[in-house]
Structures are given as structure tokens and as C-alpha cells.
Amino acid sequence: MGPTDRSRGSTAFRQGTGPGATRRAFLLATAALLVTSKGVSARVVTKVLPWRPNEAYPVTPVVPGGYLFFTAREAAVVEAFAERLIPADELGPGAKQADVTTFIDRQLTGPYGGHDWLYMEGPFSKNPLPSQGLQSELTPRQQYRSGIAALEAYCKATFNRGFVELNAGEQDKLIAGLEKGEVQLPNFSGKMLFTAIYTNTVEGFFADPIYGGNRDMVGWKLVGFPGVRYDFRDVIDRPNQAYTLPPVSMQGRPAWGER
Amino acid sequence: MARRLPRRDVVIVGLGWTGSIVAYELARLGLDVVALERGPWRDTASDFNIGTAPDELRYAVRHDIFLRPKQETLTMRNNPSQTALPIRKWGSFLPGNGVGGAGLHWNGQTWRFLPDDFRIRSHMIERYGAGIMPEGNQIQDWPVSYDELEPHYDRFEQVAGISGKAGNIKGKIQPGGNPFEGARAREYPTPPLKQGYAQSLFTKAATDMGLHPFPRPSGNISAAYTNPYGCSMAPCTYCGFCEWFGCANYSKSSPQTCVLPALVREPSFEARTDCEVTKVNLSADGKMATGVTYVDASGEECEQLGDLVLVCAFSLFNVRLLLLSGIGKPYDPATGEGVVGRNYAYQTGSGASAFFEDAKFNPFAAAGSLGVALDDYNSDNFDHGPHGFVGGASITSAHTNGRPIRYHPVPPGTPAWGSAWKKAVKDTYQRVTYVGAQGSVMSYRNNYLDLDPTYKDPLGRPLMRMTFDYQPNEQKMANWMAERCQEIAKAMGANSTRLSRLGVPWSVVPYQTTHNTGGAVMGSDPNTSVLNRYLQSWDVPNVFVMGASAFPQNAGYNPTGTVGALTYWSLEAIFRYLKSPGALVPR
Numbered sequence: 010m011g012p013t014d015r016s017r018g019s020t021a022f023r024q025g026t027g028p029g030a031t032r033r034a035f036l037l038a039t040a041a042l043l044v045t046s047k048g049v050s051a052r053v054v055t056k057v058l059p060w061r062p063n064e065a066y067p068v069t070p071v072v073p074g075g076y077l078f079f080t081a082r083e084a085a086v087v088e089a090f091a092e093r094l095i096p097a098d099e100l101g102p103g104a105k106q107a108d109v110t111t112f113i114d115r116q117l118t119g120p121y122g123g124h125d126w127l128y129m130e131g132p133f134s135k136n137p138l139p140s141q142g143l144q145s146e147l148t149p150r151q152q153y154r155s156g157i158a159a160l161e162a163y164c165k166a167t168f169n170r171g172f173v174e175l176n177a178g179e180q181d182k183l184i185a186g187l188e189k190g191e192v193q194l195p196n197f198s199g200k201m202l203f204t205a206i207y208t209n210t211v212e213g214f215f216a217d218p219i220y221g222g223n224r225d226m227v228g229w230k231l232v233g234f235p236g237v238r239y240d241f242r243d244v245i246d247r248p249n250q251a252y253t254l255p256p257v258s259m260q261g262r263p264a265w266g267e268r
Numbered sequence: 269m270a271r272r273l274p275r276r277d278v279v280i281v282g283l284g285w286t287g288s289i290v291a292y293e294l295a296r297l298g299l300d301v302v303a304l305e306r307g308p309w310r311d312t313a314s315d316f317n318i319g320t321a322p323d324e325l326r327y328a329v330r331h332d333i334f335l336r337p338k339q340e341t342l343t344m345r346n347n348p349s350q351t352a353l354p355i356r357k358w359g360s361f362l363p364g365n366g367v368g369g370a371g372l373h374w375n376g377q378t379w380r381f382l383p384d385d386f387r388i389r390s391h392m393i394e395r396y397g398a399g400i401m402p403e404g405n406q407i408q409d410w411p412v413s414y415d416e417l418e419p420h421y422d423r424f425e426q427v428a429g430i431s432g433k434a435g436n437i438k439g440k441i442q443p444g445g446n447p448f449e450g451a452r453a454r455e456y457p458t459p460p461l462k463q464g465y466a467q468s469l470f471t472k473a474a475t476d477m478g479l480h481p482f483p484r485p486s487g488n489i490s491a492a493y494t495n496p497y498g499c500s501m502a503p504c505t506y507c508g509f510c511e512w513f514g515c516a517n518y519s520k521s522s523p524q525t526c527v528l529p530a531l532v533r534e535p536s537f538e539a540r541t542d543c544e545v546t547k548v549n550l551s552a553d554g555k556m557a558t559g560v561t562y563v564d565a566s567g568e569e570c571e572q573l574g575d576l577v578l579v580c581a582f583s584l585f586n587v588r589l590l591l592l593s594g595i596g597k598p599y600d601p602a603t604g605e606g607v608v609g610r611n612y613a614y615q616t617g618s619g620a621s622a623f624f625e626d627a628k629f630n631p632f633a634a635a636g637s638l639g640v641a642l643d644d645y646n647s648d649n650f651d652h653g654p655h656g657f658v659g660g661a662s663i664t665s666a667h668t669n670g671r672p673i674r675y676h677p678v679p680p681g682t683p684a685w686g687s688a689w690k691k692a693v694k695d696t697y698q699r700v701t702y703v704g705a706q707g708s709v710m711s712y713r714n715n716y717l718d719l720d721p722t723y724k725d726p727l728g729r730p731l732m733r734m735t736f737d738y739q740p741n742e743q744k745m746a747n748w749m750a751e752r753c754q755e756i757a758k759a760m761g762a763n764s765t766r767l768s769r770l771g772v773p774w775s776v777v778p779y780q781t782t783h784n785t786g787g788a789v790m791g792s793d794p795n796t797s798v799l800n801r802y803l804q805s806w807d808v809p810n811v812f813v814m815g816a817s818a819f820p821q822n823a824g825y826n827p828t829g830t831v832g833a834l835t836y837w838s839l840e841a842i843f844r845y846l847k848s849p850g851a852l853v854p855r
Binding site: 051052053054055056057058066067068093094095096098100103120121124125126127128129130132134137138139140141142143144181184188207211212215216217219220228229231232233234235236237238239240241242244245246248249250251252259 | 308309311313315318319320321322323324325326329330331336337338341344345346350351353354355356357359462463464465468505506507508509516517528529532533535537538539540541542543564565627628629630632633634670671672673676684685686687689690691693694697698722723724773774775776777
């Protein structure tokens with residue numbers, strides 16, 4: 010990747026090198042550049058807006074199928090856990106049917122999973138104030154890997170079964186214990202594991218389906234969010250009336266054709 | 269050894285609202301202007317088209333277009349007895365990055381501060397006596413009056429195309445506008461936005477209570493408009509993707525929409541992006557700036573020589589650049605001496621949720637500045653005598669978005685997950701609205717900015733340290749305002765309400781507001797200010813510092829309108845400076 014593709018730029022959002030490389034090649038081809046002895050060093054804009062069509066960095070749509078980060082066992086634990094957080098019920102599908110697990114898996118393989126954009130320099134305080142926020146050196150990938158292992162070890166020791174094999178009532182009780190900090194996992198903060206899965210499950214249930222979760226826009230249908238129509242002048246003109254059109258995602262909606 | 273680049277007439281640090289405005293106004297005089305921006309180039313057509321712009325996860329949750337803490341963050345503590353730790357992940361505030369700066373991702377709420385706000389210290393003491401001033405305060409009058417700024421507020425509103433309804437034109441109160449506002453020369457450039465169902469309930473309830481609601485001034489504009497720079501804007505479509513997003517419709521006032529199309533056509537202007545200014549360089553005697561040093565994207569250090577240096581970064585980073593450059597004496601709260609970092613302030617948020625039995629608020633049909641506000645409890649528009657606090661708040665009924673990752677409110681007592689949570693999320697989404705109070709924050713001896721002794725950025729320079737907490741005065745004020753919000757919410761017909769008091773201690777975790785002010789304040793006394801009344805450094809007269817860092821304390825409004833007005837006010841002084849360089853106010 011070229012020198013501009015780093016934390017200060019915006020091109021590192023997508024995973025992989027393909028699309029970024031395309032953008033980079035494009036920049037080299039079209040923009041004025043300040044060239045020094047060390048090579049290209051700054052993008053210079055003068056006299057004309059450097060506009061070309063389709064320059065925006067689209068996200069790469071997630072293709073479901075298999076896991077890139079999780080082992081099969083980890084994926085099963087996350088799926089079972091997430092399904093208790095947002096269960097399928099008479100109101101509609103839950104986290105499992107929304108494919109939240111694929112969403113989390115793909116997020117963990119990207120910059121989010123490594124806290125690539127965050128300030129991760131030490132020293133790390135052992136006793137931060139609550140008002141000082143995130144102070145752990147564990148990345149989301151480490152939290153899931155170690156946290157799930159600790160959860161499984163706890164379940165084996167306590168129930169002689171894995172998390173997935175517990176019944177729904179047992180799972181709910183355990184999750185509530187993690188949430189409140191009452192269940193101590195071996196060598197890992199149960200509350201940290203709860204927070205990671207909870208936060209990412211809600212994201213995966215409501216994020217645009219392009220990221221692999223919210224399949225069939227089930228999260229949006231639950232609340233009645235119409236998605237990315239980008240024009241609600243008709244709604245503003247009809248206050249306090251129900252909105253009845255189906256939601257639309259960045260990739261359209263199923264009725265527009267199979268993808 | 270840094271590579272030296274040929275001198276320019278004007279070197280601008282940061283290409284957001286203030287940087288782009290001063291660049292355009294000076295380039296069109298024929299001056300050679302170079303702007304150095306540490307983030308990437310961004311423009312509407314390239315970066316924010318409809319196929320990619322409305323992406324909540326990418327922008328509002330993962331912060332794709334924001335400054336990455338890895339590149340620069342701050343350390344934070346609530347008071348000087350604590351050890352500051354780095355803000356590893358943005359929360360309470362969210363600084364922008366790249367061309368457009370915060371003007372790209374803001375909501376667009378564009379206020380004028382009230383006439384009393386500019387002489388708050390004198391005014392409060394005259395009306396209530398010195399006893400009303402809070403303990404440890406360093407509140408000071410602005411060195412400029414509302415009347416002096418009025419033409420410059422007007423200019424910024426015209427450039428930004430602001431939609432609104434005047435409440436006071438040349439002293440004559442206008443029906444439907446804000447009767448408390450300072451006199452304006454003329455109406456807003458475009459009419460107010462349409463409002464939603466919640467705002468109609470709020471307007472009726474507030475009016476019945478004897479209050480004075482009006483549509484809040486909006487930088488998401490209501491009608492097609494061409495500004496004085498010849499830049500065209502299109503009507504807002506109420507898509508609900510404003511704050512933290514770029515606008516794909518050319519409807520949100522931003523440097524991209526309102527200034528850059530004109531600016532880049534000026535042949536004497538050049539922008540260099542991915543170039544981080546590390547220092548303003550001074551002459552051997554420290555009395556003049558010779559230019560700036562920056563590090564480009566390849567890591568090479570360059571020295572850009574320049575006659576005039578305009579510091580136009582985000583307020584916090586203006587202060588850090590001054591500290592790193594040795595311009596002005598750093599503030600020391602132990603002695604009360606020094607000025608750089610002094611009087612850092614912020615904003616309060618409090619209010620009340622209103623849950624309705626049956627309503628369809630359609631929160632997704634929204635805009636960042638859609639809303640109806642009232643100023644009956646702002647500034648000194650009400651009698652502070654019985655309350656014992658200084659300051660006030662604008663109170664607003666608004667829906668800025670219904671994006672569901674972050675917006676899925678539930679009533680009090682709902683479990684955080686499971687079927688009961690899911691049911692509450694579904695049932696509540698359409699039936700809740702919020703009445704909010706955005707309040708002032710005064711300046712205090714122990715709320716300040718300095719350099720951190722431990723943590724460094726990737727270039728090895730100390731991070732800035734923020735020491736801040738909400739003081740008893742602000743807590744009292746904001747919590748009183750929350751009760752006013754609750755009264756209105758009840759009068760709107762809410763089935764139940766929930767009071768949201770000011771969260772203390774101040775925490776970096778929940779998003780609150782990116783209205784960080786002060787640290788390089790303007791004033792009439794060099795012992796208590798970094799800048800004179802024209803935003804010119806007292807110490808280095810060819811350095812001017814734009815932005816909210818100049819506010820002596822913060823008022824009960826969003827800062828951008830006042831930032832814009834101060835920019836044009838300062839520009840007028842810079843024109844005079846160019847004819848006759850030197851200190852515009854004798855020290």
C-alpha cells in the first residue's frame with residue numbers, strides 16, 4: 010500500500026489490499042503530487058477540484074459462508090450467546106437468523122479486530138478511573154479468543170458441558186452473571202466478554218446487511234427503520250403517520266433481484 | 269534537517285471551516301496561500317455519494333472519517349490530583365480529520381451567541397452582585413461585542429446558506445422567530461426546515477406555557493441556494509445522516525459545499541494534504557513566526573516558510589500546536605499564571621425523554637439541525653437570582669436521526685437484552701421523543717489543557733492533557749434545565765417521562781458533544797488571554813489563531829456560528845495587518 014494509506018488517511022477501512030490498491034493507482038494516475046527525493050509525499054490540490062466519478066471507497070460486501078477468524082466451536086458459542094441476547098420469538102428473527110456471527114467474524118478480521126485505529130501505546134494503568142474509558146491492551150480479537158476459551162473452561166468445570174450444550178435457562182443465568190460481574194471466569198473478565206459480544210451483537214443486528222449481519226434487514230424491520238432511502242420529504246409532510254414501504258439497504262432489497 | 273520550501277505569503281494550518289474561509293478571502297486578493305492539512309482530501313462527489321454515505325457502522329460507530337487516536341489523542345483526568353490516561357478510543361467528543369474538518373461531519377446547528385454572553389462577567393455582577401459568581405471561576409468578558417460581530421455573523425450565515433426565522437430584525441421583534449436574539453440586519457438566507465410531529469407538540473406545549481419556541485437555525489438547508497462565493501446548495505431531503513457523516517446532497521453547509529469549489533479555482537491557492545504541521549517556527553528572538561515545520565505522508569520533514577501563519581486546526585489542536593511551538597506562556601493552575609491552556613470549557617447536556625402511548629414520530633425522517641428551540645432559559649433571559657448559578661441553556665425538541673445501532677431507546681426498567689428488551693425496542697422506537705437542554709460551561713481555575721508528562725504521539729511529541737470536570741455551578745444549572753425539559757415533555761402529553769441529569773464526573777465514554785472550547789482565548793489583557801480581540805497572538809503578531817479555542821468560556825449553544833463570525837471579524841483585521849504589519853492592539 011502506498012504511503013498515504015495509513016492511519017491518517019481513510020483508505021484502510023476495507024479489508025484486503027485490492028480496493029485500496031485500486032484507489033492508490035488512481036491517485037498516482039490523476040492527482041498532482043509533490044515529489045521529493047524520498048518519492049511521493051503529499052497530495053497537492055490546486056486550481057481544480059480533483060473529482061472523478063466512482064472514487065468513493067465502497068465497502069467490500071461480506072460474502073457469507075465459513076469463518077475467517079472463529080473456529081467452528083468459537084462460532085457456535087458466539088452464535089448461541091448472541092441468540093440469547095436477541096432471541097427469535099413471536100416478534101421475529103433473532104441474532105442467529107440475522108447472521109450476527111458472520112458479522113462479528115468479519116469485523117474481527119478487519120481494523121476493528123486489532124484496534125488498529127486506536128491509541129494502544131503503554132503504559133497501561135492497572136486502576137484507571139471509570140471516567141477514563143477503555144484502558145485495556147486486549148484487542149477485540151484477543152478478547153474473543155481468550156474470553157470464549159475462559160467461558161468454555163468455566164462451563165466445563167461448573168456444568169461438565171460446553172456453553173452451547175447448556176439449556177436456554179442456564180445460558181441466560183450465566184450471561185446475567187457475566188453482565189453483572191458476578192461470575193468469575195478463569196483468568197478473564199467475564200464482564201469484558203459480555204460487553205464485547207453484547208456490543209457487537211447489537212451492531213450486527215442493526216448494521217447495513219452489507220457487513221454480513223442484519224440478514225434480510227430483520228433488525229430494521231423489527232423497529233421500522235426504512236434504511237438508506239436518503240429522502241424522507243414525503244414522511245416530513247405527513248406527520249404522525251405510519252411509514253409502510255419496506256426497508257432498503259446499500260445493496261437494495263431482495264425484491265430487486267437475487268445477488 | 270528539514271527540507272526548506274519557498275516562502276509563501278500565507279501558511280494555513282488545517283483546512284476546515286476557518287482555514288478554507290481565510291484561504292479563499294486571502295487568495296482572492298492575489299496572495300500566495302498554502303494550506304497544510306494532516307488528513308486526506310475529501311469532497312462530496314468523490315467521498316460522499318449516496319451509494320456509500322448512509323452507512324451507520326462505518327461512520328458513526330467505527331469512525332472512519334475521524335481523526336484516529338493512533339495518530340493523535342489526548343490524555344484525560346477529572347482534576348489535577350489524578351493521573352491522566354490516554355483517551356484510547358473517542359467517546360465524549362469526536363474530532364474530525366481531513367479537508368473540511370469538523371465542518372464536514374457536524375449537525376449544522378448554527379447559532380449566534382446572545383449579546384449578554386459577550387459581557388457575561390460584567391453583566392452578572394451588575395445585575396446580581398459578585399456573590400453569584402461560582403467558586404474558582406475565571407469567567408471573563410469577551411473583548412468583542414455582539415454588535416461588532418453582527419455583520420460577521422451575517423456574512424457566515426450568507427456563505428453557509430443557513431435556514432431559519434429571524435426573531436429580531438434591527439430591533440423589531442419578528443413573529444415566529446427567537447425574540448431573545450440580538451438584533452440582526454436581515455432575515456436568514458433560506459427559510460426554516462419543515463418540522464416533525466414531536467416539534468409540533470413541543471411548539472404548542474411551550475407556547476401554552478408562555479414560552480417562545482422557534483425553528484432552530486440550520487445548516488441543513490431548506491431550499492436551493494447559491495451563496496456569495498457562487499457555490500450552490502440543494503434542499504435537504506431529511507435523510508437522517510448528518511452528524512458524523514458527509515452529506516451526499518450538497519444540503520449541509522460545509523467547507524466542501526460552501527467554500528472549496530470557489531477556493532480551488534483561485535490560482536494562488538494550494539492545498540497539501542496528508543501533511544501534519546508539527547511546529548510553528550519562530551525567529552531567534554521569538555517575536556516573529558518564520559513559517560511551519562510539517563511531516564508529510566512519507567515521513568519527510570519539511571519547513572514551509574511564510575510571512576503570515578494562520579492556525580486553523582480544531583480548537584484542541586490549535587492549543588497543542590501553540591504549546592509545542594512555545595507561543596505564549598503555558599498556563600499553570602498552581603500559580604494561576606500563564607495563558608496557553610487556560611479556560612478550557614465544554615458543554616452540558618441534560619433533558620427529559622417523553623414516552624407516548626400512541627405516536628409515530630418517524631425519527632428517521634430527520635436532519636441534524638431539524639428542531640424547535642426556545643431561549644427562555646438561556647444566558648440571562650430569566651432571573652438567576654433564585655437559582656444561584658451562572659449560565660443557561662437552549663432547550664430543543666429535535667430528531668436528528670433514527671439510525672438503529674445507536675438509536676434504539678427503551679423505557680426505564682427495561683432489561684438490557686433478551687425478549688423483553690427486544691419487545692421494548694420494537695415498541696418504543698416510534699413512541700419516544702426527547703426534550704434536551706444544551707447548556708453553557710463557565711471557565712475555572714482547574715479546568716485546563718497542558719502537555720502530558722508520559723504519553724506521546726507517533727512522532728514522539730507529548731500528547732495534550734485535558735483536566736476537566738463539570739463544576740457544581742454547571743451541575744446545578746444543567747439539572748435545573750432538565751426539570752424545565754420535563755415540564756415541557758409532560759405538557760406535550762407524554763404518558764411518562766424520564767429525567768436525564770448531567771452525568772458526573774465527566775466521562776470520556778458516552779458521546780456528549782464535540783464543543784470543546786477555550787485554551788487559547790481572546791481577551792483584552794495579555795495576562796489572561798493568548799490572543800487580542802482580533803485573534804492575533806499577543807506574543808507573535810504574525811500568528812492568528814482561529815476557532816473555538818478563542819472562547820473565554822462557552823455559551824448555551826453550538827459554537828460554529830460564533831466560530832464563523834470570529835473568522836470574518838479577524839479577517840477584517842488581517843486585511844488591516846497586511847497593509848501595516850504589527851500588533852493590532854498594543855501590549
